[in-house]
Structure formats: C-alpha cells, structure tokens
Amino acid sequence: MTSVKDHHDREGATIPLPAVHRLPAYLRALETIGLTNKMVSSAELGLLTGVSEHIVRRDLSHLGSFGMRGIGYKVDLLRFQIAQFLGRTRIQPIAIIGAGNLGKALAGYAGLRDAGFKVALLVDKDPAKVGSIVRGLRVAHLADLPRLAPQADVRIGVIATSPEGAMEAADVAVASEITSILNFAPVRLVLPDGVVVRRIDLAAELEILAFYLWREAGGLLPGSRA
C-alpha cells in the first residue's frame, strides 16, 4: 500500500499497524487524566478510548513492560513512553497547502497545538490569497515552498486544496523535502516511494455512515434471492 514497511518494537518484533494507530488515542486519553502521579489500568484506558482492555494491554506491551502488576500503569511514565515511541519529543512544524476554507480552518485548529504540532507554513497558489494574514500567519506562495519548508524544518504537509490542485500540491511538497502527507482532497496521489500519504476522505466517511443507516433501516438486499 504505502511504502511503509515494517515497524519494530523494542525487541525487533514487528508491532501491528492497528496498534500504532491506537497509540495516539491512548496519549490523548492520558492527557485528559492529567499530569499527576496517578495510576491507570488497562480497563480504564480502554473505557476512555473505546478499546477492549485486552487490546490496550497488548498494545502497550509492544512498547515494553513498565506496568505494575496488581496496580496498573503510571500515567506520567506511560505518556512519556508512548510519546517517545511515536517520536513526539518536540514540536513538529507542519505546512498547510491551500488557504481556502479548509486550510484556514486547519490553521486555526487548537487540537493541533495540543497534540504537539505547529502550523509553520501556509501556502496557496492563488495570488489573491498570497500575502493575506490567517491566524497571524502570512500566506506564502506555493512556489516558495521548496525554499521555505527546509528553512522551517517542515517534513509534514497537509493538502487542503481543491481536487484539481492536489496532485500539483503534492509534487511541490515532495520537491520541498516533505515526506509525509495528509491529503484531504478526494484524489489518490501517486508519489515516489518513501513518501507516506494518509488520506482523509470526508465523502467516504459519510458514505459509510449512510450505509449503516441504510442497513439499519433494513435496506434493500441487492439481488436478494430468498
């Protein structure tokens, strides 16, 4: 699928990708608990994140075994361990490509800061938008990204352009030494190996919901023979 190969836990064994994808949720839950010396059990963490306690335990076991039997996990330690495993040791600067409605909304999204990210660059192709100030950030021109991104140490790009502009945006991003892309445009990006792309497809999410709705209502079984 993506060019991402294997990921290994502390002993060289591979860690399941679904597990990696759940770690941020644990982190978020731990942050709501606070910074105190409290303990948390796998069952509690599961309740907080909507995951079974078994999965929580196994996921965490991939990072090492620093829980205390009979007690639980130290909240602070666990946070640190997960953050370290995810590479969340410092503020990550990101670039948002596309200063339309979505781009502006993302630039102002407080959750990003809380999760350790900072919108360092906001670029667009439209001359009418370039130079305007969004959330204290001056919109730069897409063409300047290859110069600006390395300067700002940006390796992660968020594509919030129109579908038509997405592929060009991605190409420029790659030329800017950006190797991780979060794509909001409903377009499949074909990029060189080594570039990791994740896509958020709003329409697809809604279609999945609509499907559940449909089925719940006893939707037409296509070609039903019974």
Next chain:
Amino acid sequence: MTSVKDHHDREGATIPLPAVHRLPAYLRALETIGLTNKMVSSAELGLLTGVSEHIVRRDLSHLGSFGMRGIGYKVDLLRFQIAQFLGRTRIQPIAIIGAGNLGKALAGYAGLRDAGFKVALLVDKDPAKVGSIVRGLRVAHLADLPRLAPQADVRIGVIATSPEGAMEAADVAVASEITSILNFAPVRLVLPDGVVVRRIDLAAELEILAFYLWREAGGLLPGSRA
C-alpha cells in the same frame, strides 16, 4: 465497538467491514472514469484506488457476480451496484453542527454534493453566529435542531464544534433523531446503542505520520536491549 452488528451480502453471508469501507473509494474511482459504456478490470480499479486486484475482486464478489470473465466490469453497472449496496440511491441531507471555521469549510465542500450529500442544516450554539448566512444557508440555533432535523429528513450529523461543545452537540443530535454521527472533535462520544459514530481525528492522523517520519529516520528504539 460501535453498535453496528453484522452486514450481509446478497446471500446472507457477512461482508467484511473493511470491504464495505473500500466501496466508496471504488465508487469515486468509477466516477472519474465517466459514464460511458466502458469496461474496467479489477487490476485497473486497484491501481486507481491503491488496493490489490485480488481485494478488488473479492470485495466486488460480495455484491454479486456481474463482471464478465475475460473482459472486466461494466463501469455503469458497477457504479449502480455499489451505489445501491451502499444505499446511495438518493440525495442524503445532512446537518452540520458548529458554524466555526471547520463547519463553514465543510458546508462549502463541493465533494459532498458530488458524493450525493446535501448540507440541509447548519446549526450553532453561539447567538452571534445564529442567523448569519453561510454558503446560502441560514445558521440555525442548536436548540432548534430537534424540530428542524426531522422536518428536513436529516439522519446524519457532522460535529464540527469545539471539543468542549461536542458532547452536548451529540446529545442534541441524538434527540433530533439523528442516528449517524461523524465527529471531528477530538473527544470520545458516549451515546446510546444504535447510534453509529465515526470519528476523524486530525491530530491522530498527523501523529501517525510523525511516527513514520521518526521511524524512517531510524528513530530511537525505546528501551532497546541489543
């Protein structure tokens, strides 16, 4: 996880959930091909969607067998079959809760219309926003949702509020006979059985990307013993 139980294909066998979640992507790909009488093979469709041809074939086989051996699938027919299976037979009205930056961006997102959805309602709790016009739509008050949603036949809600407001928004949505929720707030919603929630967690997506970045760079193996 969610309260969604089983989903069945034409013969009563269960269809894998991952398969259901890929169907919208196929649909989108087919739409880019066009409405002509063209044929498409599982390999092509796989290329277009980033899925292996084997998976494409098996996924489609759950909907019935209307491909032509030696030739491929009729694009029009396939589109119809998938759309029908997903219940996408008519325009689905949706409500967006939260008229902040994100809510406004979503309200103006053209991809929604293309996928068969229509933003019928846009509501907010903030009196300063209520009454304003966004994309030709008058922002209504959250408190009016229980009256407006059934009127507009809205069953799907998108939560684009602040994290603090998300739970209340969800409760009001449920009281409005909305049974499917797409949640953009970084909060776990605890709702009655029968309500399907999907969440888009931007921060989590970025954290996953950051993880890949980290690993790609040979990130610190936590507690490595070798």
Next chain:
DNA sequence: CACTGTGAATACCTTCACAGCA
C-alpha cells in the same frame, strides 16, 4: 486468451486464559 469468481492457504489481529508479580 484475458479476466472473473472462489476454494484453500496464509498472514494478521484479537480474544482468551492464566502464570507471574507487586
């Protein structure tokens, strides 16, 4: 002949069950 559709094999993830430890 090329491509679908599907039984069988494989790989993967989750769940169970319990030993091990504070």
Next chain:
DNA sequence: TGCTGTGAAGGTATTCACAGTG
C-alpha cells in the same frame, strides 16, 4: 488480591492459485 504481560486459541481479512467462461 488485583492487574499486568504473554503463550495459545480463535476469528477475520488477505493472498494465492486456478477452474470457469465470455
């Protein structure tokens, strides 16, 4: 006693391989 950590079992999705067919 209570909860972690993990081998083993179970279940589910993917991949293989090929028979079937326009």
